[in-house]
């Protein structure tokens with residue numbers, strides 16, 4: 340298992356050890372979160388798996404010998420239920436993986452306010468609330484790793500995914516500010532920015548992925564890269580890595596980026 344080899348974080352006064360012994364993984368019932376839970380278990384980590392789909396969670400829990408909690412993260416107070424169950428079952432939590440999320444596609448001018456509110460609740464408020472609930476114990480220990488799954492759409496806004504892009508952009512600011520705030524206190528904050536990943540995400544949002552390029556990448560690859568990045572204490576990881584090139588063009592020559600995006604979509 341190359342992903343979960345022993346390393347110490349680059350930041351923090353009391354770097355957390357790696358691999359983690361305990362983890363909370365949201366979105367563990369499907370896609371990227373599921374693959375992360377499997378990899379963590381293969382490295383000997385005990386996890387609390389978080390999702391809504393009880394049958395899917397049972398299957399991952401059986402494969403990982405993990406615990407599970409079925410909860411709607413958009414519900415107020417759900418983060419308290421997750422944090423207290425984690426403390427009860429796992430004790431100290433070494434790693435928090437926030438992968439739960441949902442997409443939405445279609446023109447923004449006809450998107451319902453309810454759909455916008457749900458996206459914000461799941462993609463923005465829920466990871467913030469869960470980090471808020473679990474951070475004090477990590478700070479008390481002077482140890483902990485936080486891994487947030489954002490999206491390339493949060494760095495390069497995608498047409499037809501206006502609200503989704505905005506929620507993922509919020510995670511860029513959240514992770515940056517949080518990292519700065521906890522710097523030197525033993526906590527690392529890693530943001531993963533995947534491109535197109537082969538998961539049920541597109542089916543669930545009701546709009547299949549139809550472009551011929553870029554090709555969807557396997558969820559297991561994203562899970563592997565993001566856990567390795569969390570293990571290094573890296574601030575960010577782009578999967579696939581070439582996405583960073585597009586982001587650099589966007590930052591350095593925005594007019595060129597907009598022209599290219601207009602041509603290639």
Ligand SMILES: NC(=O)c1ccc[n+]([C@@H]2O[C@H](COP(=O)([O-])OP(=O)(O)OC[C@H]3O[C@@H](n4cnc5c(N)ncnc54)[C@H](OP(=O)(O)O)[C@@H]3O)[C@@H](O)[C@H]2O)c1
Nearest residue numbers: 366368369370371390391392411412439440490536538540
């Ligand atoms: N797939 C992509 O192309 C792609 C690209 C960039 C970023 N991402 C991000 O990657 C993350 C994982 O997505 P994925 O591709 O793995 O999609 P996925 O297979 O659809 O998994 C989404 C996960 O989020 C959970 N979830 C959604 N709403 C929830 C709620 N209200 N309460 C609790 N759990 C909830 C789902 O749990 P249940 O099924 O149990 O409800 C599921 O485990 C998301 O944050 C997504 O935005 C995905």
